[in-house]
Amino acid sequence: MHSEDISIEASPKIVVAAVRDAHEFFVENRIDDRYHDITLDLIRRYVSLEGTPREPDSLYAAALFMISRHPWSHPNPLTKSEFAGRFRIKETSIDWYSDSIIEKLGFILLHDSNQFPFYIDPQGTIASVVDSIVMTSVGEEVVRSIVHGNALAPEVLAEKIVDRLCNVVRIIPPAFEREIYRIVLRKIDDASTQLLKELGQS
Secondary structure, X not given: OHHHXXXXXOOHHHHHXXXXXXXXXXXXXXXXXXXXXXXXXXXXXXXXXXXXXXXXXXXXXXXXXXXXXXXXHOOOOOOHHHHHHXXXXXXXXXXXXXXXXXXXXXXXXXXXXXXXXXXXXOOOHHHHHHHHHHHHHHHHHHHHHHHHOOOOOXXXXXXXXXXXXXXXXXXXXXXXXXXXXXXXXXXXXXXXXXXXXXXXXX
């Protein structure tokens, strides 16, 4: 039984069918073109891992909800219950698929001061810029510690990186500074561990 699940998940036909079905769902619901292809690609990535969804419309709506709540859309006042109502889908179903996408594809969940959810795609522009700046900054601190014997504390470095992300590069709205700080601090720890291991300093 389990081996059958694996073969279904690996089938390109399942993925193609889901993408076409999702496309029809979006056309019927007159979804804005700017969300269309990027949401279909998210559905493709998810179905490639998980196989045929049990509640296809709920998956399509959840994927659209997440794409429409990119940090750059802030402030975005549309609530999850209003969104669910528009598609005649249970809010709990959107929650379930959103949580599953976060778990399976590594999406990052942020909240603004009103506790509205926003999502960062690990393959998207924001994630790439954050990772690049963290790696560069950690690399500079590691070599500084080698040459001078001292480096910034991770917390101070995280604050500098967050300031750069939010106020210099402006890749993330300032509304998410505290949330991004937590994420950056974790990435600094991971990057530092990796670099020090490479240098035999761990």
